Amino acid sequence: MSVLLEVRGLTVELPTERGWVRPVNDISFTLASGETLGIVGESGSGKTMLSLALMGLTPTGARRSGQAWLRPRNDSTTSRTNLLAASDREMRSLRGGEIAMIFQEPMTALNPLMHIGTQIEEAIRVHDARCSPSQARRRAVEALTLAAVPEPELRARQYPHQLSGGLRQRALIAMALSAGPRVLIADEPTTALDVTVQKQILELLVRLQRELGLAMIFITHDLGIVAEVAGRVAVMYAGRIIEEGPTRDVLREPSHPYTAGLLRAAPRLPRGVLTPIPGSVPSFDALPSGCAFAPRCEFHRAECDARVPELFEVNAAHAARCILVSEAVAR
Amino acid sequence: MSAQSILAARNLRKSYPASASAFGEAGRRGIAVDGVSFDLARGETLGIVGESGCGKTTLARMLLRLIEPDSGEIEFRGDDFLAARGEKLRAMRRGIQMVFQDPAGSLNPRMRVGAIVGEPLAIHEPKLSRSEQRARVIETLAAVGMDAATLSRYPHEFSGGQRQRIGIARALILRPEIVVGDEPVSALDVSIGAQILELLSRLQRDFSLTYILISHSLPVVAQLATSVAVMRAGRFVELGAADEVLTAPRDAYAQSLLAAVPSFPA
Numbered sequence: 397m398s399v400l401l402e403v404r405g406l407t408v409e410l411p412t413e414r415g416w417v418r419p420v421n422d423i424s425f426t427l428a429s430g431e432t433l434g435i436v437g438e439s440g441s442g443k444t445m446l447s448l449a450l451m452g453l454t455p456t457g458a459r460r461s462g463q464a465w466l467r468p469r470n471d472s473t474t475s476r477t478n479l480l481a482a483s484d485r486e487m488r489s490l491r492g493g494e495i496a497m498i499f500q501e502p503m504t505a506l507n508p509l510m511h512i513g514t515q516i517e518e519a520i521r522v523h524d525a526r527c528s529p530s531q532a533r534r535r536a537v538e539a540l541t542l543a544a545v546p547e548p549e550l551r552a553r554q555y556p557h558q559l560s561g562g563l564r565q566r567a568l569i570a571m572a573l574s575a576g577p578r579v580l581i582a583d584e585p586t587t588a589l590d591v592t593v594q595k596q597i598l599e600l601l602v603r604l605q606r607e608l609g610l611a612m613i614f615i616t617h618d619l620g621i622v623a624e625v626a627g628r629v630a631v632m633y634a635g636r637i638i639e640e641g642p643t644r645d646v647l648r649e650p651s652h653p654y655t656a657g658l659l660r661a662a663p664r665l666p667r668g669v670l671t672p673i674p675g676s677v678p679s680f681d682a683l684p685s686g687c688a689f690a691p692r693c694e695f696h697r698a699e700c701d702a703r704v705p706e707l708f709e710v711n712a713a714h715a716a717r718c719i720l721v722s723e724a725v726a727r
Numbered sequence: 728m729s730a731q732s733i734l735a736a737r738n739l740r741k742s743y744p745a746s747a748s749a750f751g752e753a754g755r756r757g758i759a760v761d762g763v764s765f766d767l768a769r770g771e772t773l774g775i776v777g778e779s780g781c782g783k784t785t786l787a788r789m790l791l792r793l794i795e796p797d798s799g800e801i802e803f804r805g806d807d808f809l810a811a812r813g814e815k816l817r818a819m820r821r822g823i824q825m826v827f828q829d830p831a832g833s834l835n836p837r838m839r840v841g842a843i844v845g846e847p848l849a850i851h852e853p854k855l856s857r858s859e860q861r862a863r864v865i866e867t868l869a870a871v872g873m874d875a876a877t878l879s880r881y882p883h884e885f886s887g888g889q890r891q892r893i894g895i896a897r898a899l900i901l902r903p904e905i906v907v908g909d910e911p912v913s914a915l916d917v918s919i920g921a922q923i924l925e926l927l928s929r930l931q932r933d934f935s936l937t938y939i940l941i942s943h944s945l946p947v948v949a950q951l952a953t954s955v956a957v958m959r960a961g962r963f964v965e966l967g968a969a970d971e972v973l974t975a976p977r978d979a980y981a982q983s984l985l986a987a988v989p990s991f992p993a
Contacts, residue, residue, distance in 0.1 A: 438916035438917060438918060438919075439916055561779075590778035590779055590943065591778070591943065591944075591945075591984060591987040591988060592778065592983055592984060592987045593778075594987065595986075595987040598989075617916065617917060618917075618989065619917075619991065620988070620989030620990060620991055621989045623989065623990065623991050623992050624989050624990070643992070644992045647991060647992050648992055657918065658917055658918060659991075660921075661917050661918045661920070661921035662917050662921070662946075663920075663921070663924070663944065663946035663947045663949065663950050664946045664988075664990075664991055665945060665946050665949055665973060665985070665988055665990075666949075666973070666974065667946070667949040667950060667973070670921045670924055670925060670950055671921070672918060672919075672921035672922040672924075672925050673918035673921070673922075674922075676886050676888060676918075676919060677916070677918075
């Protein structure tokens, strides 16, 4: 599989009263068409800021650095695009056209005063000015059909509040995909939904991703969901990726103590013994000098505080930011 | 009601006017809780699982007599809870307390932690001296893993997990026999939620508590429940021993709920 999106050293800095903080710190990954990368983290891990940075939606005053290279649609003719260097105008056309995002709360992402169909038509016509109103209407209904919205013509003429939470999320997916993006970022898209509805939305996203060959970044706090949707996973803690690899390997044999701790702390069925991780996530303005997880880590030693560990390879596909891994590999 | 039963509900019902919009049919009523019955033995944990709108929170509120059922009976410690009035009602209410989902929303932001946790004491045991009150607050905060320095601080100075501990301390200060937790860990991160579930489990042992744990999450309920009720459209569609309901439910909806839980790779 060839690389569609290549993110290198992505860093986001935000100004605070106590100086600059880095909610996204030196993030690198690659994503191929048809591939899903799960990004797992708790609140304060920087996972949402990472997706906003890729969408060009960081808050005013934020500083971004690094690169996010998007391969051109036609390999030979044009050069690749750096999403982080795109002008506001370029970004407006890239957003939706190349990279789209769906959010946790579909109600707040939709305009409550506009028909569902009108909102999708608007998204379509932003990217295709030559599209006539009747074409846009037809394409909006097609988009709703693609997202498996029952009675798409009827739903297109309804307001968001007339739809259930699950249908609203389908409408949002339809809107996100309406201009034919190649990358879809899903940020906790099922967290606000009931589990039976969640299951349907996850199945829809997996099916659409396969059918359309989308590259998907799936952000969640739920390790069980990652196991169902993502082939590869990156675990974030305090702004950095602390472990990445094939989802099965990372969940079965975690190499970073934080990943292992999260797995032991997650309630699951059949019930097992829960082991909480002591302490709490550090705030970005009070990060330890070395490994950010060190104060909560059962394997903590003096070396951990010396510097931030690099991502050590467990094997060619799996890496973790922990000196225990470098020692295990050296042995 | 069996000998060691502490709480029993018989055929509880609650309806509400269905015309939420001004154009709704007049006189139509929606049913939030539709004939719920159960027996809860002392020291046990009843988990109530269901999706949004199934009536689980309405049921919890009735069990605390925060709202009155249309019909049915609640027997608490062998007494008719719904018929209780005056001093007897006050005494019964002390015995059953609630922990809420959103610790930020359930703690008064203008009150210091000492006052928040001590408030129920001030109401129910006004004869306690200031120093006795303060000692009880400190003791209760210690039981949930918070130190005395917490007393003079405000809720916003704490993390979500710490605020939930404060909410639990407020629920425990009157030494209730039953604690009803309404989604007590759903607003928390995984690593913090596990700390709270462990705390609830320890407090149950230390204070011989009986729990009713309400959640949308089967895995969360599974951590503490000895019996599980699956609720849908106001009814218990399944009620049984936790191990049976969580592994081999008989009701079709309970089965679909179980099947929808994301599974980890084996």
